[in-house]
Amino acid sequence: KVFRGTAFTSRLPQEVRALEDCLFCLDAEGLIRRILHPQDLEYAKVLAAYSGRDSFRELSDGQYFLPGFIDLHIHAPQWAQAGTAMDIPLQDWLDTYTFPLESKFSDLDFARKVYQDLVTTLLANGTTTALYFATIHKEASYLLAQICADKGQRGFVGKVVMDDKEKNPEYYRDESTEAALADTESFIQQVLELNKTTKQGVYPVVTPRFIPSCTDEALAGLGELAKKYDTHIQSHCSESDWEHHFVHERMNKSDAYALHEMGLLQDKAVMAHAVFLSDEDAGLFAETGTAIAHCPISNVFFSNGVLPAARFTQKGIDIGLGTDISGGFSPSLYDNIRQAVIAARMLEEGVDSALPAAERGLPKSRISANEAFYYATAGGGQSLSLPIGRLEENYIWDVQVIDVNTPNAKLPIFDAEISIEDLLHKILFLSRPENIREVWVQGECVHKRT
Ligand code: GUN
Ligand code: FE
DSSP states (O other), X not given: OEEEEEEEEEEETTEEEEEEEEEEEEOTTSBEEEEEOXXXXXXXXHHHHHTTSTTEEEOOTTEEEEEOEEEEEEEGGGGGGTTSOTTSOHHHHIIIIIHHHHHGGGSHHHHHHHHHHHHHHHHHTTEEEEEXXXXXXXXXXXXXXXXXXXXXXXXXXXXXXXXXXXXXXXXXXXXXXXXXXXXXHHHHHHHHHHHTTOSSOEEEEEEEXXXXXXXXXXXXXXXXXXXXXXXXXXXEESOSHHXXXXXXXXXXXXXXXXXXXTTOOSTTEEEEEOTTOOHHHHHHHXXXXXEEEEOHHHHHHHTSSOOOHHHHHHTTOXXXXXXXXXXXXXXXXXXXXXXXXXXXXXXXXXXXXXXOGGGSSOTTOOOOHHHHHHIIIIIHHHHTTSSOSSOSTTSBOOEEEEETTOTTOOOOOOOTTOOHHHHHHHHHHHOOGGGEEEEEETTEEEEEOO
């Protein structure tokens, strides 16, 4: 297949590159083999050879390729309660809303309805890869992986582990530590088999919910399983001051050090939130290659804080963006890009009237739309250690086609000479799902809006 058009891709966190009117030549696996620029000698030859063929796709005026977005943290079952209960603290929210809802996913018909709707919605919002928490049920978790496989989304799916008998309600917890580990292992094996049948890949993820819901034995056992099968790992780390203090009290160390001791921090690990990491914790993330799933909408509600993303990026920590449905209400990474920029700005310039201006906020916290775009694309790919999130040779063709002239959703662009960077920023701040005309994963079209 060959695609022709202008594409945006991150080069560095602060720097976006526009590839103007290029030809993107894919191989049968959906990998970008060659990118030809108009000035390249072969450009005209390839164009002539492919023009008019079924395997050639040319963008029209006002259409652009963006890398597909990577949602680095999302609770699939919580899609059913998205938009509700945004006014109660994390612990109450888990007990009164979330655990009762998640317990219903023992019903596969209910699970199917919610999961099909969610995966379809994410694709329509430009999300081509997602790192999912499912529930404690291995059958329903496997169903989510199957739905990703069917719909062509690259899904990373975790059966959630919550084995502590004191900390979890009787109606929603693993039967025992042994059962939690055995279910996780058979889930991993099943998804590895399913993976072989897909082009885009679906992957099992070792998923302790967070330290407060797991026993030490389960945490250590999960660390071993991740090692044995070389899987990804996900959990929540230092999300709220309640959680942070709970772990300190139980383990006499920070969340980050406790997870590390259990073998849960490594290159393929992604920890959600990390708002309360100390500098030492952050050093441990950088050293082990552990990534942060930055969930800027959710953080407003459950962390009462802002991740110092710019500072952690400077320290060399991989960061991607997550919706954290339903701690965050929106399935859209566009909304989270916007919130990431807004929140960082408020961290830098937060007002505390008791302090002199010089002591307010955290200096150099602001990020530009370029960095938020980096987190949603290249940063997510780097976090997952896969060649996704960039439009470069030897990266996978996961893209969204943005149309700034969609009828009834036209972006306000009145300057024909608008710079390419301003154009991207308009796309990031103002696009709606109507502007996402097509979505491709691994070279296959998985969503089309006519
Ligand atoms: N910590 C433990 N479980 C959850 C969850 O479901 N959502 C969020 N935001 N934090 C959690
Ligand atoms: Fe979460």
